[in-house]
Amino acid sequence: MSTTVAKALSLLDYFSEAEPEIGLSELARRSGVDKATVHRMLGVMCDAGLLEKRGDARQYRLGAGVLRLARVRETAFPVSSLFQQSLADLSARLGETAHASLVSGRALATIGISESNRGSRVSLVAGELLLMHCTASGLAVLAFSRAELVDRVLSEPLVARTSRTITNPSIIRARLEEVRLTGFAEADQTAEDDVYGIAVPVFDSDAEATGAIAIATPAHRMTNDLRSEIIAALFVEAEKLTVNSGGRMPAAFLSVAARFSPT
Amino acid sequence: MSTTVAKALSLLDYFSEAEPEIGLSELARRSGVDKATVHRMLGVMCDAGLLEKRGDARQYRLGAGVLRLARVRETAFPVSSLFQQSLADLSARLGETAHASLVSGRALATIGISESNRGSRVSLVAGELLLMHCTASGLAVLAFSRAELVDRVLSEPLVARTSRTITNPSIIRARLEEVRLTGFAEADQTAEDDVYGIAVPVFDSDAEATGAIAIATPAHRMTNDLRSEIIAALFVEAEKLTVNSGGRMPAAFLSVAARFSPT
DNA sequence: AAGATTTGGTTCATTATAATCACCAGTGGT
DNA sequence: ACCACTGGTGATTATAATGAACCAAATCTT
Incomplete structure (x- = not known):
C-alpha cells in the first residue's frame, strides 16, 4: 500500500x-x-x-x-499493431466504436481505439485506464483470470462511476460466473452514462485472459439484433487475435464460443 | 544516486x-x-x-x-511517427541505416530505425539506450543543450565502449565546441567498432536540442563524398523535422546550416 | 495597478521505510 | 544423487522518505 x-x-x-x-x-x-x-x-x-x-x-x-519502452515491447511481442487491425474491421463492419485493452497491473490499459464514423457515437478518451469492476472489458477479463487477480481487484474499495455501477464484491463475483457461462460481458451504463459496452476476452499461451476487445454504443441505440451481431463479431475477432498472438482459449471458453463461430 | x-x-x-x-x-x-x-x-x-x-x-x-503511456504521449505530441517518415526517406536516398533518438534523462532513447537494404550495413539494436558521450547523436544533442545537462552527463564516469572512445570530459567539451561551429557531429568508431556515425540535432520550441537524426555506416565505406552527401541530407531533414514538430532552430545553428540548405 | 491567491520549488527535523543477509524450495544438468 | 543454478522469503539494521512551514515568482481579482 x-x-x-x-x-x-x-x-x-x-x-x-x-x-x-x-x-x-x-x-x-x-x-x-x-x-x-x-x-x-x-x-x-x-x-x-x-x-x-x-x-x-x-x-x-x-x-x-x-x-x-513501448517500441521494445512491441518489436518483441507485437500485439498492439495486431489488435489495431481487428478494431478497424470491427468498427467498419458494425458502425460502432471498437476498442481494445490489456491487463496492466490491477486495471486495464486501453491500447487501441477505432471510432465509428456515425454522427452519434461513443468517443473514448484514448490512453485512459479502465476500471476492472465496472467496464465490460474488465468483467470479461476478470471472468477468465486467476483468482489471485480477482481477489486483488475486489479487495480494494470499488468506486461508483455512475448510479448503476455495482460496487458489491459478491454481486460482481456472481456476474463473473455468468460471464464465464456466456463468454462475453456487458456493461449497461455502469462505467459511463449512456454507454453500453460489450466485451470478449483474448487469451495468452497459458489460456489466461490478457485483455479484451469491446464495442461501445450509445445506450439508447442498443437493440437485440445489434447486440447479437456485436457479440458474434467480437467472438470471431477475439479468437483470431488469440490465435495470432500465440495464445489458446481455455476449454470452458471454447464451448460457449462455438455457438457464435461461423464454423 | x-x-x-x-x-x-x-x-x-x-x-x-x-x-x-x-x-x-x-x-x-x-x-x-x-x-x-x-x-x-x-x-x-x-x-x-x-x-x-x-x-x-x-x-x-x-x-x-x-x-x-506511449500512446498517450504520441497522440498528444506526435513525434515518433513524424521521425519515422524522415528516416525512411534518408535510408532510401543514401542507402545507409538511419536512426533517430530523443533525450531521455541523461541518455538517448532510440525511437526509430530505418535500415538500408544493402548487404553490408549497420544493424542497430532497436530500443537500446545510446550513451551521450560516445555517439554522434549524443554529441550533436549535447552541443546544443543547456549547460546543466552537459554537466550532468560529463560529471559521471564515462565508459569506454571501444578503444577509440573519448572519456576525458575536457576533450569532449572541446569537441562539443567544434560541433557547435559545424552544426553536425561525427563518431568514428567511438561507440562501436567499425561504425561511423554522423548526426544532426532536432530542436523544440525553445530552440533546445530534443534529439537527433543520424546515419550509421560501416567505417570502411566512409568517403569524403558520401560524408558530404549524408551531412547535407541530414541538415535538410533535421530542419524539416524541427519545423514540423513545432520547434525552431537557434541562431547559432541557422548560420551553419545555411551552407548545406538547398535554398 | 495593488492586493490576494496560487504556482513551482526548497528546507530540515521526524518518522517510516527499504536494504541486507542468510536461508528455503524447486529445477535442470551430469 | 548430486551440484549449481533459479525464484522467492523474513527478520534485523540502517537508510531513505515524509510533510509542515516557508519562499519567490507568476497569475488572477478587484
Missing part, C-alpha cells in the same frame, strides 16, 4: 490524452500526496526519461523513455 | 529488443542490486503495469502499461 516506488509510478496514471501535461500542484492535489514528495518523484522520473518538463514551461509530460 | 525509485526505474533500462525478457537473478546481477530488493521492485512495477511476468514462466518483460 505504501511503497514509495508504487506511489511514484501511480503518478503516471494521471496522464491521459485528455490531460497530457500536468503541473506539480495539480498532480499533488489529485494524487493526495504531499507537494514536496511529488516534486522529488517527478524529478527522479524525469531523470529516468519517463517524464520530461516542457522546456521553460512548468508542466510535466510523458517523456521519450516511454516511447522507447 | 540512491533514491529507491531511481534504482527501480533503472531496472527498465536493461530491457531491449536484444533482451526483451529477463529473469530475477540475471537482473540482480546486471544491476548490482540485491536479489531481494530487485524482487520487490519488480513486483511493484508489475503491479503498476510497467512490467509483467509471462504467465507460468519466471521471466519478466515490459507490460501493457508502457504501450498505453
Whole structure:
C-alpha cells in the first residue's frame, strides 16, 4: 500500500490524452500526496526519461523513455499493431466504436481505439485506464483470470462511476460466473452514462485472459439484433487475435464460443 | 544516486529488443542490486503495469502499461511517427541505416530505425539506450543543450565502449565546441567498432536540442563524398523535422546550416 | 495597478521505510 | 544423487522518505 516506488509510478496514471501535461500542484492535489514528495518523484522520473518538463514551461509530460519502452515491447511481442487491425474491421463492419485493452497491473490499459464514423457515437478518451469492476472489458477479463487477480481487484474499495455501477464484491463475483457461462460481458451504463459496452476476452499461451476487445454504443441505440451481431463479431475477432498472438482459449471458453463461430 | 525509485526505474533500462525478457537473478546481477530488493521492485512495477511476468514462466518483460503511456504521449505530441517518415526517406536516398533518438534523462532513447537494404550495413539494436558521450547523436544533442545537462552527463564516469572512445570530459567539451561551429557531429568508431556515425540535432520550441537524426555506416565505406552527401541530407531533414514538430532552430545553428540548405 | 491567491520549488527535523543477509524450495544438468 | 543454478522469503539494521512551514515568482481579482 505504501511503497514509495508504487506511489511514484501511480503518478503516471494521471496522464491521459485528455490531460497530457500536468503541473506539480495539480498532480499533488489529485494524487493526495504531499507537494514536496511529488516534486522529488517527478524529478527522479524525469531523470529516468519517463517524464520530461516542457522546456521553460512548468508542466510535466510523458517523456521519450516511454516511447522507447513501448517500441521494445512491441518489436518483441507485437500485439498492439495486431489488435489495431481487428478494431478497424470491427468498427467498419458494425458502425460502432471498437476498442481494445490489456491487463496492466490491477486495471486495464486501453491500447487501441477505432471510432465509428456515425454522427452519434461513443468517443473514448484514448490512453485512459479502465476500471476492472465496472467496464465490460474488465468483467470479461476478470471472468477468465486467476483468482489471485480477482481477489486483488475486489479487495480494494470499488468506486461508483455512475448510479448503476455495482460496487458489491459478491454481486460482481456472481456476474463473473455468468460471464464465464456466456463468454462475453456487458456493461449497461455502469462505467459511463449512456454507454453500453460489450466485451470478449483474448487469451495468452497459458489460456489466461490478457485483455479484451469491446464495442461501445450509445445506450439508447442498443437493440437485440445489434447486440447479437456485436457479440458474434467480437467472438470471431477475439479468437483470431488469440490465435495470432500465440495464445489458446481455455476449454470452458471454447464451448460457449462455438455457438457464435461461423464454423 | 540512491533514491529507491531511481534504482527501480533503472531496472527498465536493461530491457531491449536484444533482451526483451529477463529473469530475477540475471537482473540482480546486471544491476548490482540485491536479489531481494530487485524482487520487490519488480513486483511493484508489475503491479503498476510497467512490467509483467509471462504467465507460468519466471521471466519478466515490459507490460501493457508502457504501450498505453506511449500512446498517450504520441497522440498528444506526435513525434515518433513524424521521425519515422524522415528516416525512411534518408535510408532510401543514401542507402545507409538511419536512426533517430530523443533525450531521455541523461541518455538517448532510440525511437526509430530505418535500415538500408544493402548487404553490408549497420544493424542497430532497436530500443537500446545510446550513451551521450560516445555517439554522434549524443554529441550533436549535447552541443546544443543547456549547460546543466552537459554537466550532468560529463560529471559521471564515462565508459569506454571501444578503444577509440573519448572519456576525458575536457576533450569532449572541446569537441562539443567544434560541433557547435559545424552544426553536425561525427563518431568514428567511438561507440562501436567499425561504425561511423554522423548526426544532426532536432530542436523544440525553445530552440533546445530534443534529439537527433543520424546515419550509421560501416567505417570502411566512409568517403569524403558520401560524408558530404549524408551531412547535407541530414541538415535538410533535421530542419524539416524541427519545423514540423513545432520547434525552431537557434541562431547559432541557422548560420551553419545555411551552407548545406538547398535554398 | 495593488492586493490576494496560487504556482513551482526548497528546507530540515521526524518518522517510516527499504536494504541486507542468510536461508528455503524447486529445477535442470551430469 | 548430486551440484549449481533459479525464484522467492523474513527478520534485523540502517537508510531513505515524509510533510509542515516557508519562499519567490507568476497569475488572477478587484
